[in-house]
Amino acid sequence: MSKADFFKEVREQKDYKKAIEMVPYAHFLGITFNETSEGLVFTLPFAEKNIGNPLLPALHGGALGGFMENAAIMHLMWTMDSLALPKNIDFTIDYILSGRPKNTFAICKVIKLGKRIANVQIEAWQDEQNNPIAIARSHFKIFRT
Template sequence: MFESSIASQWLAHTRESGDLEAWLALIPYARRIGVSAEIDEDGVLFHLAPQQGNVGNVLLPALHGGVVAAFMETAASLDLMLATREPRLPKIIDFSIDFLQATRLAPTQARCRLLREGKRMANVQVTAWQQSASQPVATARLHFALADPDQSHDA
């Protein structure tokens, strides 16, 4: 995609400007399922637009669990790219999700919280909801390896 130094410069520039849409544009699946993001006073708020193609249970209708998981993984990765002390690319190691209730075909939001950032690892918690942040539809915990953008082109 980019040469090493160009990737590092691009990542640093987009981090400084908070250009999440530039990052989302490079993730075809995120675009396909309808992920968007905005920066507000509480950090980054991620959105998953309701799309018929994301339905897993047509009887309810409810979103497919894989779509919800992909939304939350994308949110955690992008949030972490903004939150780290220096520009680094996260590589997922472990992902654990708890589905708390059916995720209906309705707008879905998510927020992330960086629990720990070490030299080589980071832990992120994600909460997704529809009606109210106090009534989550899913929570997730993710562990990432943190890579220097100039040394991560093999992933």
Template sequence: MPQLEQMQAAKESGDYSAVLDQIPYAKLLGVVMREENDLPLFELPFAEQNIGNTHLPALHGGVIGGFLENAALLHLIWARESFEVPRTIDFSLDFLRSGKAQTLFARCDITRQGKRVANVRMTAWQEDESKPVAVARAHFLLS
């Protein structure tokens, strides 16, 4: 099945497992992708192994960063309707508060997409989308 047809089938069914298969690290983290209001919403269900600070407890910063980078990659795959995984050029992450030991959500916004490079902004939150845990910006090389 051609990539465009595969992506359309995933969008119609809501089953993005074929998209997640393109990024093994996203599968390892347990990233869940679904659509909400015709846009992708990403979820990182809580898992004990994602705890970095056991005294608080708080999510590991690397897990939050990896989740946001993977969310951006998956968002670009979704938006471009191509299973080709973009390559990260740079990634900048700002932590705004501790990630509690609970599910983390993310949304992405493509701020600019050219033929070769895309700029993406990502936001991660837990209980309230207006109180982000972290925000990130990245540039990706498109195939």
């Protein structure tokens, strides 16, 4: 079975854990996700290794950015028919609040799903969803199959 077919099965079975295991970097960060009434919600559980400044302490900005980028790719993979991995074209992140040593959540919104390009907006928060710690937007090259 090819990786694409395997992912299709994972997606049909809604096996969120297996989907993450297929992406080594997502697994390394410890990302999890599940489906709620609001759509897919991604979680970056607190882990010592994702700290950037231990004295504040604060989450590493790169770990937060990496988490949000992962969320966008997985969101596209989960919601599009295509089984081809979207390719990042650009990613812009605005840091609003410093990330505290606790769980971080992210939700993605596909602003435009074109034939070849997708524009995705990602919001990350900790305590309250309407109080984001970072917002990002990203363009992806997508491949319709």
